[in-house]
Amino acid sequence: MTLHWFGLVDNVKSVTTVHSAVSRTGNSVHWYTEANELQDQLSFSEGAVVFLKTSLAYNAYELCRELSAAYPYISIVLLVPAEELDLKKAMHAGAIDAVVLPSQEAEVIQAAREAESAVRLKMARIQPDTPEAPKADGRVVTICGTKGGVGKTTLTVNLAVAFSKSNLKVGVLDLDLQFGDITILFDSQPKRTIYEWVKEEYEHSRGNLDRYMIRHSSGVEILSAPLRPEFAEVVTGEHVGIIIGELRRRYDLVLIDTPPSLVETGLVALDNSADILLVASVDLPTLKNSKLCIETLESLGMKDKIKLVLNRDTKIDGITAGTVENVLGMPIYSRIPSEGKVVVASVNKGIPFVLSNPRSAVAKSVFSCAAKLQSQQRSTNKASVKKVPKKSMLARLLTR
Numbered sequence: 001m002t003l004h005w006f007g008l009v010d011n012v013k014s015v016t017t018v019h020s021a022v023s024r025t026g027n028s029v030h031w032y033t034e035a036n037e038l039q040d041q042l043s044f045s046e047g048a049v050v051f052l053k054t055s056l057a058y059n060a061y062e063l064c065r066e067l068s069a070a071y072p073y074i075s076i077v078l079l080v081p082a083e084e085l086d087l088k089k090a091m092h093a094g095a096i097d098a099v100v101l102p103s104q105e106a107e108v109i110q111a112a113r114e115a116e117s118a119v120r121l122k123m124a125r126i127q128p129d130t131p132e133a134p135k136a137d138g139r140v141v142t143i144c145g146t147k148g149g150v151g152k153t154t155l156t157v158n159l160a161v162a163f164s165k166s167n168l169k170v171g172v173l174d175l176d177l178q179f180g181d182i183t184i185l186f187d188s189q190p191k192r193t194i195y196e197w198v199k200e201e202y203e204h205s206r207g208n209l210d211r212y213m214i215r216h217s218s219g220v221e222i223l224s225a226p227l228r229p230e231f232a233e234v235v236t237g238e239h240v241g242i243i244i245g246e247l248r249r250r251y252d253l254v255l256i257d258t259p260p261s262l263v264e265t266g267l268v269a270l271d272n273s274a275d276i277l278l279v280a281s282v283d284l285p286t287l288k289n290s291k292l293c294i295e296t297l298e299s300l301g302m303k304d305k306i307k308l309v310l311n312r313d314t315k316i317d318g319i320t321a322g323t324v325e326n327v328l329g330m331p332i333y334s335r336i337p338s339e340g341k342v343v344v345a346s347v348n349k350g351i352p353f354v355l356s357n358p359r360s361a362v363a364k365s366v367f368s369c370a371a372k373l374q375s376q377q378r379s380t381n382k383a384s385v386k387k388v389p390k391k392s393m394l395a396r397l398l399t400r
Ligand SMILES: Nc1ncnc2c1ncn2[C@@H]1O[C@H](COP(=O)(O)OP(=O)(O)O)[C@@H](O)[C@H]1O
Pocket: 145, 147, 148, 149, 150, 151, 152, 153, 154, 155, 311, 312, 313, 336, 337, 338, 339, 340, 341, 343, 344, 347, 362
């Protein structure tokens, strides 16, 4: 696999020292002034080190975040004037390093070497064992919601089993990294979680998920959230991007549960999803926050993927399904009734209610949500499931 060196600058003359420093490492940077040109090149490249210089013409930090989510096999080094340096922001955006301009040659060389070895590590991890290694084309569905307790985890678990019952190979990723409880709802006690995967596999230049997936009797396989909240910090957006790629290779359908907040790991999941199930309930705080969430996802070009699921669907003080649709500005995709007895008993027994009470109203609604998603999947062209809209997303960010 070939490693490329690219850069994005508003003015090529401003990075001559960077160019000559990289040349000393035996490599040559191809500089672009248009983000679209850079993105086109990345689409055809297996791996790349990318220098991104901050500019008035585009938001380099946001672009960095977009590119690192879209192309997992790149390492980005930000080039920034001293007064604009925000290392924490750069790291959160997915950059491997930030170099202050103007800079010493030695500093650029060190950053370039680190970026190069990081990409090579990632590329080594994706080398297929055989030329016919299966393509990653499982469908990714992320379940999100702006409040704890709206029913994200309940929906994820029961949808997973519903899909599995219709003979799909289903993988579940618990991205509620601090307080994930997917395995509790499946009554299993994981020994290895996403945290151990990072420590034992990723950090040793491997990426195999075999030992980390927990198999439930329904056929659903789960990658658990860490066992302790403090381990959550270890898992980054980059890890999540790699894991999703692996899961897509292994499963027909990948369901991802998320925490109530919009964090980087969750955003990577949303960005890599064909469908986003936004779980809402009939109460004003949830509606207000769901609206904010929709607006945020809209600004990231993800609104089209949102499907609104109304959980615990009951009429409360005049707030009807119609009110919810009006407030949120989108139709309700699926309605799940409130059925405390069935749901709570299922949680306490650790048996998803689509298995323990398949004829209950709540189970039937989950089956019909699964069937609707499945029929849509069949009618969706595989190519369009893959993240084609990246270009327009990027373009939207750039023109903001
Ligand atoms: N449709 C429903 N009817 C009754 N109880 C529900 C329903 N959906 C969820 N619950 C209950 O609400 C609580 C929170 O659900 P959970 O799925 O853990 O929410 P989240 O993952 O969004 O925090 C759980 O006790 C669950 O049993």
